[in-house]
Amino acid sequence: MTCALLSCKAIFKEVKQMQLPVLNDAPSAKSGCSASSCGTTDSQMDTLPDSIREKVQNHPCYSEDAHHYFARMHVAVAPACNIQCHYCNRKYDCANESRPGVVSEVLTPDQAVKKTMAVAANIPQMTVLGIAGPGDPLANPEKTFETFRRLSQEAPDIKLCVSTNGLALPEAVEELSKHNIDHVTITINCVDPEVGAKIYPWIYWNNRRIKGVKAAKILIEQQQKGLEMLIAKGILVKVNSVMIPGINDEHLAEVSRVVKSKGAFLHNVMPLIAEAEHGTFFGVMGQRGPTPDELQNLQDSCAGDMNMMRHCRQCRADAVGMLGEDRGDEFTMDKIEDMEIDYQAAMEKRKLVHQAIQAEMDSKRLEKAQKAAVKPAVAPQTRPVLMAVATSGQGVINVHFGHAKEFLIYEASPEGVRFISHRKADQYCGGDVSCGETESTLQTTIRSLAGCEAVLCSKVGYEPWEMLEQAGIMPNGEHAMENIEEAVMAVYLEMAKAGKLDTEQLRASA
């Protein structure tokens, strides 16, 4: 995202986003959603024009199944920023984009173009290039636009995207519309200047530093104007918001309503991550971030109102690879300088790979839609259950509990199985020196699974097994290498059979 917050040190990351359930299941663009699991958002996706659906359908950041197959990368070319957010300390990467303490390499436009083409030639699955933090890409428009200009010409098969805090957006719209821009992400945390003044201490505007409510008012006006102008130009707009408990948590429903009414195709809520050691205002002042439950509740309440994408993960500004899997080390600048790239040849190869992937995705979508048509054999009033799944992609359960960097959260109910969100886990054992802290990290991981009643992974060690059980989360390693939805449903049916899902019990436990 852009950060509006792109460049911050991060204080929090892009953790979760909202989902587009309809897309996930729609076997074809026109047929709408035939799956029973789509829930309430079906009709919303149906209202999106086909052109938008098509764009979103294969986007690794937006389409739940596409992100198992396609990849994106971000480059940082524009580190300056024209505002200050209270969750950003500006010494490191943008909060919206990064992991704390990880500084992205800032590239020149020339280096960024080389790196993008090197990655695209070596990882044909890479289809999306984003310009992201640190910094606001539109506060450094020349560098951002030069990168876009060259890539649109030299690598026309790569989709481009950009994230911004919105302050300089209106004057950038014209230029953006000239490039192959797939979508623009605006970080909008509020539509009320009084709320904004608690999030943004100052902006740089018309050659002055402006503070307080006045600054927030200008920023909000620019964001909204930019949003409207992009929509008028037919450019896809995604909105990111950082959820800050006690400051904008309740207000975000209004944000969701406003941006949706103006035509944003997606609203993504991320949790604030604030720690004193980040040196940010929120960190130092002890502002807490939302719990996984609070975040999910907000995402759920906004979902009724907005297309929510939940499968996107936080990624670093210079991350390379499949979503969630960072291969940045293979493409450092010195390695790239030595690579000879024949992009024409690479483009041919990429095309074939993309076609094969598309065929596989289509057949899986169809298969899924057919299966989903069969309702599970449980009583209709059986309560829904959340389960966590450890996977590295391809739609199967294939990660050891202790190696999972994140969990996919699914909900099983009499309506079927539905993807809810990603949750970051702190890997409790990476086999490195940090293992001394095993215990507490394992506890953090388990805490991140709050609300789940089972965790499905390829294997679970003895120690975590016990701790999971104590936390009321049933570890399950019986479905290794199986399809996620089928395994989740199988476990749900077992639970139902064992009488764990009776409504009385729900009441008792509620």
Add this chain to the structure above:
Amino acid sequence: MAVKIIELCTNCHACLPVCPSHAIYETKPHFMVDPKKCTECEGDFADFQCASICPIEGAILNALGEAINPPGSLTGIPLEKMAEAMAELQAH
């Protein structure tokens, strides 16, 4: 008369494009102001442009050697709070 960038600078680039006199340059270990070129924005703007966009308190000094953006002026973090947080961190 000229302003000065000191070691608190985080190399964020923000000041570079906004200087009307092209007095700022990127170098190691941090950005610098060429005192011969800096006009203190005189005749161009009412405020020092570099110091109006710089996010780091204390990174830019005026000709008297005073921080143009003193501690607490940008982040809004009360000084005692910052001191507390720092003390806490040191304790670890």
